[in-house]
Amino acid sequence: MIRSRAGLSAGALLLAASLALAACGGSGDSSSEEGADAKTLTLWHYEGPTSAMGIAWNKAIEEFKSSHPGVEVKFEEKGFEQIQQNAQMILNSDSAPDIMEYNKGNATAGLLSKQGLLTDLTEESSKRGWDKALNSSLQTTTKYDDDGIMGSGKTFGVPNYAEYVEVYYNKDLFKKYNLQVPTTLDEFTKVMDTFVQNKVTPLAVGGAEYPAQQILYTLALSKADRAWVDDYQLYKNKVDFKGPQLTYGAQTFKEWVDKGYIAKNSAGIKAEDMGVSFSQGKFPIMISGSWWYGRFVNEIKNFEWGTFLFPGNKLHPGSSGNLWVVPEKSKAKALAYDFIDITMKPEIQALLGNNGGVPVAADVASITDPKNKELIENFNKVSGEDGLAFYPDWPAPGYYDVLVAGVQGLINGSKTPDAVLSEIQKPYDENLADLGK
Amino acid sequence: MTLTANRAPAEPAAEVRAAKRSNPLRFVILAALLALLLIVIAPLLIIAINAVKSPADYAGGGPLSLPTHLYWDGIVDFWNRVSFGQKLWNSFVTSFVVAVLGVVLSVLNAYALGIGKVKGRLWFLVFFLVANLLPQEVLVYPLYFLSKEVHLYDSLISIVIIFTVIQAAFGTYLLTSVYQEFPTELLDAADVDGAGKVRTLWSVVVPVSRPTLGVLFTFFFIWTWNEFFLPLVFLVSNDNQTVPVALGVLQGDRLMDATMTSASGLIGILPALIFFLVFQRTLTRGITAGAIK
Secondary structure, eight states: OOOOOOTHHHHHHHHHHHHHHHTTTOOOOOOOTTTTTTTTEEEEEOTTTTTTTHHHHHHHHHHHEEEEETOOOEEEEEEHHHHHHHHHHHSTTTTOOSEEEOOOOIIIHHHHHHOOOBBOHHHHHHTTTTHHHHHHHGGGEEETTSSSSSSSSEEEESSSSSEEEEEEEEEEHHHHOOOOSSSSHHHHHHHHHHHHHOOOOOOOOTTSHHHHHHHHHHHTTTTTOOOHHHHHHHHSSOOOOSSSSHHHHHHHHHHHHHHSSSOOOGGOOHHHHHHHHHHTTTTTEEEEEEGHHHHHHHHSSOEEEEEEEEOOOSSSSSEOOOOEOOOOTSSSSHHHHHHHHTSSSHHHHHHHHHHTBSSSOOGGGGGGOOHHHHHHHHHHHHHHHOBBBBOOOSSSTHHHHHHHHHEEEHHHHSEEEEEEHHHHHHHHHHHHHHHHH | OOHHHHHHHHHHHHHHHHHHHHHHHHHHHHHHHHHHHHHHHHHHHHHHHHHOOOOOHHHHTTTSOSSOOOOOHHHHHHHHTTTTHHHHHHHHHHHHHHHHHHHHHHHHHIIIISSSSSSHHHHHHHHHHHHHOOOHHHHHHHHHHHHHHTTTTTTTTHHHHHHHHHHHHHHHHHHHHHHHOOOOHHHHHHHHHTTOHHHHHIIIIIHHHHHHHHHHHHHHHHHHHHHHHHHHHHHGGGGOOOHHHHHHGOOOSSSSOOHHHHHHHHHHHHHHHHHHHHHHHHHTTTTTTTOOO
């Protein structure tokens, strides 16, 4: 290619900034009658047709059609990238859909809500009981204040599913070395020691992308409580990066590398390759999100596998899934609310659960597949303890890359835990200063 | 006759000597070329292997293993999922129209600048060069607003207009330097024969520079075909999307479907590859061809 595409993200940033100026003025008020007589409902999402969400939402579309005869549903499957890059521009034009899936978080749904591009769903959500179906840590990502920061303010989205980080393990390899599922961190360490003694690297880790930082964060969470998570994620109080939580996380992570639990070469491994190496049976353990679950159910044929929650932790990385949002320019708002209502129905939620997704409001009894039951029971345990601690890269824009670089330094031994913590504290504090906190 | 008779016996000997001298070197070059070739086609091969592999096979054997059986569902599913036929048509129409319009616009511009010697043509050229260096990301926002104003947002026409201008900027720059070297004898002859400016352009300049125009056409077509960023921004509806944008559908938030992505990659590059093979003779004729015959 002769033309370079470098600077693509810079361009997107520029766009975001200029659109923020242009998009003011959308009023947030909504009435549930608005657009009730519309004849079409344009609906976008970006989940594959065979994924749990894709299957459940297809069913929801069918139900919507039968309960709304005469309304045409125009469904378009979008690319994640396209929505991510262009949401502001699209929602500001006449091509905006009536309802769409969108990423949760300050930089995405938060930003759009601040620009007045999303409809305030607070009233609808209490009227139709969506808020009661979601516990408080799930609701965190649906509410955004006037600055577009999550956790409080008006409700702008409704999630159908959740996700959380857990431990995947290869049952065959556990059996081979006579190992039990660990229930404490000590036992977990012993399990990994056994593997190392037998010259097997225990953990599949993708150091070039999100998995490694989630392990470090999980370790930090083992020493943390909800107040600390609120401080770190919602800026309630200043976070001490040299405090016991993150220090423990970084040091233990380093220890795990030194002891050989994590291979030195995993600094360059991508998440996809990590997942494939686990599904090939090359590693006995993988610590990652529930988004792998459905895929592993379908694709791992060569060995038995299972999952357990990270031993000893009350808090786990995780959050609600992506949100249904109703653009301010939607011409069929009432129909959009009806559709969201259908997706929250027990049968759609059960369908989601039976296909490897984690429904937010499902009855475990209605989940028939034993494998998926395990996933949902674990989630209900986390959710019951209000244990979703979000993801480490959420607090600041561009923080993902900072964390990847920091953890890579720990894996290849080029930086000490202390140096890494100082390195990741700087952008965090800068962001706080930008927000005026 | 005697000359050839004398030379004949000497020739094979010389050849053998030359071959002997160059043999090891030839071998090394051949090996190096083969290695390079392998490096170049390795990604294509891996895509082809994974395109016909079932997801379970991929999960069990990884990306480098050979498929246990041929699995065409990935390609078929992808084709149906994005209605690929329509995307092909969209891509073909936009690329073709852009290539034709871009060449016409370039010729007209370059005729004025290179042969017509318009005043301040150097500044025109500098302007076109700078316009050509601008990253598309800078253009996006103004273009978005303009297209919204004239109701061309989410329309193939906007893409055609934008890329015709972008490609013609490059084409003008290149063709102008070609036309500056255009043999004045031909122009003078046309003038003597009484041809006007338009006649000279269509009957003298264009036919002589046809190989160069062919190359430009091919490049414009392939460049436009491969464009991703602006079509991604401007073609919102699925019905309007082009091939590269459709390939983006498979990119998920956290997961990728490696086998289907390979399948889509394979059918995504095939048209451009075929086009290239068809027109490669035009390309090899060289970009500055065209002189007095």
